[in-house]
Amino acid sequence: MLTLFNTAILASTESMLNRLINLDPPTSNKLMGLQGTTLTLHCTSPDIAFHVQVQGSTLRLMSHLEYEADASITGSSRALMNLLTSSDRTAALHRPDIQVRGNMDKAQSLQAALAGMEIDWEYQLSKWIGDIPVQGISTTLEKFSSYASESSTNLRHDIDNYLHQEKRLFPEQTELTLFYQRINQLRSRIDRMEARLQFLEQSPD
Amino acid sequence: MTEQSDKTTHFGYKQVPIEEKAEHVAGVFHSVAQKYDIMNDLMSLGSHRLVKRYALELTALRSGQSVLDLAGGTGDFSIHFAPIVGPEGTVVLADINESMLRIGRDRIIDKGMSRHISVSLADAEQLPFEDNSFDCVCIAYGLRNVTDKDAALRSMLRVLKPGGRVVILEFSKPGNPLVSKAYDVYSKLWPIAGQVVTGDKDSYQYLVESIRMHPDQETLKQMMIDAGYTDCKYHNVMGGVCAIHVGCKASA
Numbered sequence A: 001m002l003t004l005f006n007t008a009i010l011a012s013t014e015s016m017l018n019r020l021i022n023l024d025p026p027t028s029n030k031l032m033g034l035q036g037t038t039l040t041l042h043c044t045s046p047d048i049a050f051h052v053q054v055q056g057s058t059l060r061l062m063s064h065l066e067y068e069a070d071a072s073i074t075g076s077s078r079a080l081m082n083l084l085t086s087s088d089r090t091a092a093l094h095r096p097d098i099q100v101r102g103n104m105d106k107a108q109s110l111q112a113a114l115a116g117m118e119i120d121w122e123y124q125l126s127k128w129i130g131d132i133p134v135q136g137i138s139t140t141l142e143k144f145s146s147y148a149s150e151s152s153t154n155l156r157h158d159i160d161n162y163l164h165q166e167k168r169l170f171p172e173q174t175e176l177t178l179f180y181q182r183i184n185q186l187r188s189r190i191d192r193m194e195a196r197l198q199f200l201e202q203s204p205d
Numbered sequence B: 001m002t003e004q005s006d007k008t009t010h011f012g013y014k015q016v017p018i019e020e021k022a023e024h025v026a027g028v029f030h031s032v033a034q035k036y037d038i039m040n041d042l043m044s045l046g047s048h049r050l051v052k053r054y055a056l057e058l059t060a061l062r063s064g065q066s067v068l069d070l071a072g073g074t075g076d077f078s079i080h081f082a083p084i085v086g087p088e089g090t091v092v093l094a095d096i097n098e099s100m101l102r103i104g105r106d107r108i109i110d111k112g113m114s115r116h117i118s119v120s121l122a123d124a125e126q127l128p129f130e131d132n133s134f135d136c137v138c139i140a141y142g143l144r145n146v147t148d149k150d151a152a153l154r155s156m157l158r159v160l161k162p163g164g165r166v167v168i169l170e171f172s173k174p175g176n177p178l179v180s181k182a183y184d185v186y187s188k189l190w191p192i193a194g195q196v197v198t199g200d201k202d203s204y205q206y207l208v209e210s211i212r213m214h215p216d217q218e219t220l221k222q223m224m225i226d227a228g229y230t231d232c233k234y235h236n237v238m239g240g241v242c243a244i245h246v247g248c249k250a251s252a
Helices: A002-022 A025-032 A077-085 A089-093 A104-115 A121-129 A131-166 A173-202 B018-044 B047-058 B076-085 B098-110 B149-159 B177-187 B190-198 B201-213 B217-227
Strands: A038-043 A048-055 A058-062 A071-075 A098-102 B008-011 B014-017 B066-070 B090-095 B117-121 B134-140 B160-171 B230-237 B242-248
Touching: A002 A025, A002 A058, A002 B047, A002 B230, A025 A104, A038 A077, A038 A104, A048 B076, A058 B076, A071 A077, A071 A104, A077 A089, A077 A098, A077 A104, A089 A098, A089 A104, A098 A104, A121 A131, B008 B018, B008 B201, B014 B018, B018 B047, B018 B098, B018 B190, B018 B201, B047 B076, B047 B134, B047 B160, B047 B230, B047 B242, B066 B076, B066 B149, B076 B090, B076 B098, B076 B117, B076 B134, B090 B098, B098 B117, B134 B149, B149 B160, B149 B217, B160 B217, B190 B201, B217 B230, B217 B242
Parallel strands: A038 A071, B066 B090, B066 B134, B090 B117, B134 B160
Antiparallel strands: A038 A048, A048 A058, A071 A098, B008 B014, B160 B242, B230 B242
């Protein structure tokens, strides 16, 4: 039953992924050049392994692979997500929390094809509701996004001021730095004193 | 009047002369061909798609390889094989039943895949292909309808390339008595569903009976070994309601 359950989850993920790929023709074209490439992805937390095979301009996700994949990538879910979204493919594959075995070139090419996916959501939406409403929605969303970003920055700044300056609940960054410097100096003086004491204890008179 | 042999074989629970079984089976599939896929979805509640997907993974097919979809009928498997083997590979859809094959062929044309999939009217017991032609032979829900299963297994082995594999997806015997009981009760509904959807109760009664008469997992595995396959194994699906047998042809 578990086999079928895994197969069902992979089938629905595959369907969703292929719909997204279909919305971005450049990604579809890149995948065509990788026909047959097979990759094993092993996520260590949670412990899940599955296989990805390029079939034409689509991806096939498999729970079971009867032969060795071209390459296998092992890492935590966070590291693998970073791999999927990172634009610097070499750096992403060489992170310490990622292990790559097999054909590195194929792994990099597939990673680059997927990480470079850019879906024009405005265009896709305009096919359903028309250009003018999409323009309106887009402008409103941009304004909202800008307002939300500005408000968030202001709120963080205000809270910071209130807690540090008005309530004096937390020390200022400069005070903290000075405090840490003094602790370091004190630690050095204690170390020197300890060394001096040891020296005196060991001396004959 | 032609002389008939005394030897009989099962057609569901009935015993019929060996030479008549193929004709009876052909009658069943001529009758159900038009609504075959709808009935499959209905009877399995859609789970047959997942089982086939799993069987597809066990074929180990790769780009550029050749595959025979035997008893492939409506072309369900062939349509999935084509993108896996790609334009450099070969897919042959074969079935003994003309009505089923016609539906498969039309479906392949509708999907624009006729350049990648060939269609062949073929008897599994005497495959009309050269020795060592295919990297994989797949037969899904077809073997139980074949009169001489041993001959079919030998014929499939002959057309396989050395190192190639056969994948047999078929109904089987659930291991758990509770699952077995529930499955028995559920499958008794199939002839009723067949009557409602296709107007043909008898064909679906045959389906239920033919499943009961089909060899269980271990027996089929032994039949494969006897036919000459190596590395034979099977994977139970849904507690043994279905089983996927895999065997290989020894490398030269």
